[in-house]
Amino acid sequence: SYDLTQPPSVSVSPGQTASITCSGDKLGDKYASWYQQKPGQSPVVVIYQDRKRPSGIPERFSGSNSGNTATLTISGTQDMDEADYYCQAWDSSSVVFGGGTKLIVL
Amino acid sequence: EVQLVQSGGGLVQPGGSLRLSCTASGFTSSSYAMIWVRQAPGKGLEWVSYISTGGNTIYYTDSMKGRFTISRDNAKNSLYLQMNSLRSEDTAVYYCARIVGETNWFDPWGQGTLVTVSS
Numbered sequence: 001s002y003d004l005t006q007p008p009s010v011s012v013s014p015g016q017t018a019s020i021t022c023s024g025d026k027l028g029d030k031y032a033s034w035y036q037q038k039p040g041q042s043p044v045v046v047i048y049q050d051r052k053r054p055s056g057i058p059e060r061f062s063g064s065n066s067g068n069t070a071t072l073t074i075s076g077t078q079d080m081d082e083a084d085y086y087c088q089a090w091d092s093s094s095v096v097f098g099g100g101t102k103l104i105v106l
Numbered sequence: 107e108v109q110l111v112q113s114g115g116g117l118v119q120p121g122g123s124l125r126l127s128c129t130a131s132g133f134t135s136s137s138y139a140m141i142w143v144r145q146a147p148g149k150g151l152e153w154v155s156y157i158s159t160g161g162n163t164i165y166y167t168d169s170m171k172g173r174f175t176i177s178r179d180n181a182k183n184s185l186y187l188q189m190n191s192l193r194s195e196d197t198a199v200y201y202c203a204r205i206v207g208e209t210n211w212f213d214p215w216g217q218g219t220l221v222t223v224s225s
Contacts, residue, residue, distance in 0.1 A: 001168075031209040031210075033209075033211040033212070035151070035212070037151075042201060042214075042215040042216065042217055042218055043151065043201070043203075043212075043215050044213075044215070045211055045212060045213045048207060048209060048211035048213075049207065049208075049209045049211070054213065084150075086150065086151050088151075088211075088212075090210060093156070093165045094153065094165065094167070095141060095143075095153035095156065096153070097143075097150060097151040097152065097153060098150075099150045100150040100151070
């Protein structure tokens with residue numbers, strides 16, 4: 001089975017840049033999406049097709065994907081960005097999620 | 107407004123059955139493939155099942171094959187998940203989501219429904 005690996009947590013100070021990585025074998029050959037989930041809420045897509053932002057998602061969210069690693073970058077992190085983030089890709093006909101990263105803004 | 111409204115969760119005994127529903131509004135659900143995803147308490151997201159627009163292509167994650175059945179009724183804008191032979195490890199919040207775009211991302215997600223398997 002295909003696995004996506006994320007760090008359990010990432011800490012960032014307000015106003016700084018946070019980077020969350022997602023690693024998988026030849027992940028760069030697939031498309032990665034990123035989902036934000038706040039406590040008690042449903043996931044919301046923040047990045048799709050590696051680097052595209054849905055309407056309504058702030059410009060401070062950006063993404064990249066190359067080689068074995070996809071990266072979600074949040075520039076000028078705000079308190080409201082504290083949440084769990086999940087990367088996702090398709091492996092053939094299966095949906096694969098990373099284990100999730102808790103972004104701590106402190 | 108594009109949204110998915112879920113129903114059907116609750117408490118069930120081990121070995122029991124439950125059917126979850128997901129009703130779409132604000133868009134023509136028959137034009138979109140759909141998925142179910144679950145999240146055990148304090149854990150990450152786990153894909154459960156996929157169904158194509160017409161319902162003729164279906165996939166499951168291995169651990170749920172033979173116990174869970176995904177289906178849809180496009181006339182009712184509804185998606186279903188029939189869960190049989192439930193185990194304690196099936197306890198989770200279950201989400202439905204619409205698959206969109208050329209690269210198949212998920213938006214929106216339903217509000218989630220809690221399934222608790224316990225005696």
